[in-house]
Amino acid sequence: MKSYPLLSVLFSLFFFSQSALAESALTFEGAWIAEAPPSSKVNVAYMEINNPGDQEVKVVSATSENFTRISFHQTQQKNDMATMQHMDTLTIPAKGKLVLEAGSHHIMLFNPVKKLKAGDQVNLDLKLENDDIIKLVVPVKNQNTDHNSHDHSAHMHH
Numbered sequence: 677m678k679s680y681p682l683l684s685v686l687f688s689l690f691f692f693s694q695s696a697l698a699e700s701a702l703t704f705e706g707a708w709i710a711e712a713p714p715s716s717k718v719n720v721a722y723m724e725i726n727n728p729g730d731q732e733v734k735v736v737s738a739t740s741e742n743f744t745r746i747s748f749h750q751t752q753q754k755n756d757m758a759t760m761q762h763m764d765t766l767t768i769p770a771k772g773k774l775v776l777e778a779g780s781h782h783i784m785l786f787n788p789v790k791k792l793k794a795g796d797q798v799n800l801d802l803k804l805e806n807d808d809i810i811k812l813v814v815p816v817k818n819q820n821t822d823h824n825s826h827d828h829s830a831h832m833h834h
């Protein structure tokens with residue numbers, strides 16, 4: 677092995693901390709992933725994203741080593757049916773926040789490599805429009821009975 681890979685890691689770490697300092701970074705509160713029923717092949721992540729900056733910020737994609745695919749959804753109530761709409765980005769308004777919660781915006785995590793249980797921690801990387809990567813460690817928690825009304829396993833996905 678040459679030293680190149682290590683150097684590039686160090687370089688990107690340096691770059692990441694530089695850009696985090698240079699810009700008004702997003703802050704994340706109360707991030708959690710809901711433990712899914714035994715038969716379910718999806719998990720859902722919730723959090724509050726605050727944007728103290730004076731520019732709108734877009735999260736364009738998310739990745740995790742524990743899931744083969746991640747997308748952004750918004751639940752909408754149509755008549756008596758909750759349907760999920762695919763969102764290309766999570767957009768956090770300038771000096772504002774985006775709340776990801778049951779019945780609203782959420783992050784949909786497909787095909788867990790390892791079945792998650794309450795107490796587990798999941799690495800989740802969010803990529804911004806400017807190519808910055810935000811690395812989150814998100815705890816897995818028991819789903820409240822409230823959230824059972826939004827049963828993702830029953831939904832069709834596009």
Ligand SMILES: [Cu+2]
Nearest residue numbers: 749760784828
């Ligand atoms: Cu969804």
